[in-house]
Amino acid sequence: xxxxxEKRKPISLIGEEPGLKHIVAGLGWDTAxxxxxxxxxxxxxxxxxxxxxxxxxxxxxxYNNSTSPDGSTHxxxxxxGGEGDGDDEVIHIDLSRINPKVxxxxxxxxxxxxxxxxxxxxxxxxxYINIRNRADQSVLCHYLLKDEFTNEDSIMIASLSxxxxxxxxxxxxxxxxxxxxxxxxxxx
Numbered sequence: 305x306x307x308x309x310e311k312r313k314p315i316s317l318i319g320e321e322p323g324l325k326h327i328v329a330g331l332g333w334d335t336a337x338x339x340x341x342x343x344x345x346x347x348x349x350x351x352x353x354x355x356x357x358x359x360x361x362x363x364x365x366x367y368n369n370s371t372s373p374d375g376s377t378h379x380x381x382x383x384x385g386g387e388g389d390g391d392d393e394v395i396h397i398d399l400s401r402i403n404p405k406v407x408x409x410x411x412x413x414x415x416x417x418x419x420x421x422x423x424x425x426x427x428x429x430x431x432y433i434n435i436r437n438r439a440d441q442s443v444l445c446h447y448l449l450k451d452e453f454t455n456e457d458s459i460m461i462a463s464l465s466x467x468x469x470x471x472x473x474x475x476x477x478x479x480x481x482x483x484x485x486x487x488x489x490x491x492x
Contacts (some may be wrong), residue, residue, distance in 0.1 A: 307444065307445045308445070309445050309446065309473060309474060309475040310475060311474075311475045311476065311477050312474060313474060313475075314465070314473065314474035315445065315472060315473060315474070316467065316470050316471070316472050317445070317470065317471045317472070317473050318469070318470035318471060319470065321437055321444055324399065324437060324444075325400045326396070326397070326398050326399070326437070326438035326439060327396075327397050327399065327435050327436065327437065327438055327444070328391075328397070328435070328436045328438050328441075329347070329349070329394065329395045329397065329411055329462075330390070330391030330393070330394045330433065330434045330435075330436060331345060331347040331391060331393045331394070331413060331431070331432070331433050331461075332390065332392050332430070332434075333392060333429065333432075334428075334430045336427050338421070338422065338423055338427045339422045341417070341421045341423070343427050343428055345393070345413050345414070345415060345416070345428065345431070346367055346393065346413070346414050346416055346484075347366075347393040347394070347395055347411065347433075348364065348366035348367075348379070348395075348411070348412045349364075349365045349379075349395055349397075349410065349412070350363070350364055350408075350412065350491045351363035351364070351365070351372055351377065351403070351406045351408075351409055352406065352407060352408040352409075352410060353405050353406065353407055354405075354407045356408070356491070357491055357492065358492055359403060359405055360373065363403075364488065365378070365395065366379060367379065372402075372403075373403075374401055374402060374403040374406075375398075375401055376401035376402040376403070377395060377396070377397050377398075377402070377409075378395065378396045378397075379394075379395050379396075380396065395411075396438065397409070399471060407465065407466045408463055408464070408465050408466070409463060410460055410476075410491070411433060411460070411461050411462045411463065411464075412458060412460055412461065412484075413431065413433075413458065413459045413461050414458040414484045414487070415428075415458070415483075418457035418483055419483065423457065424453065424454060424456060424457050425449075425452075425453035425456050425479060426452060426453060426455075428449075430448070431461075432446060432447060432448045432449060433446075433447050433449075433461045435462075445473055447461065447462055447475035447477075449461060451477050451479070453479040455481055456480055456481050457480075457481060457482070457483050458480045458481070458482070458484060458486060458487055459476075459477065459478065459480070460478045460480075460487070461475070461476060461477060462474065462475050462476055463476055
């Protein structure tokens with residue numbers, strides 16, 4: 305049974321699943337057409353050092369940089385509208401291959417072309433992130449974004465942080481305006 309993650313209450317992934325090596329971070333949301341366009345969410349991950357900054361620009365994994373330099377993290381492709389059941393976008397992570405200088409993985413959700421299309425997170429329903437064991441696809445933990453954001457177009461939704469030989473996961477739900485560029489400026 306999946307653990308429901310709460311904001312700012314970290315849990316140990318390894319404690320929940322000893323020997324865990326490969327995970328999948330999955331993002332889902334309900335479809336919506338606003339101003340004639342589907343609301344398109346994008347999942348990305350910032351791989352940060354102990355100083356809270358990217359080790360290098362290439363450690364930001366998203367639709368224009370699909371694999372991290374250490375080969376641990378891979379974004380296989382973009383879903384444009386949230387159609388169907390289950391995860392709409394995923395990022396695959398091999399915990400054993402993550403560069404030892406990476407201390408944090410911050411998962412971001414942004415709305416593509418939000419300014420041009422007049423989209424914001426107030427238009428998004430049932431947005432979530434889950435972490436699954438890639439071996440058997442079982443959901444280890446799940447975070448449902450319950451906050452209502454009526455002007456923001458990007459959210460730091462969850463994080464993984466190194467805890468000795470283990471990884472902790474926690475929900476964040478911190479919203480921003482200004483799209484992906486605003487988040488990149490925070491972590492470069």
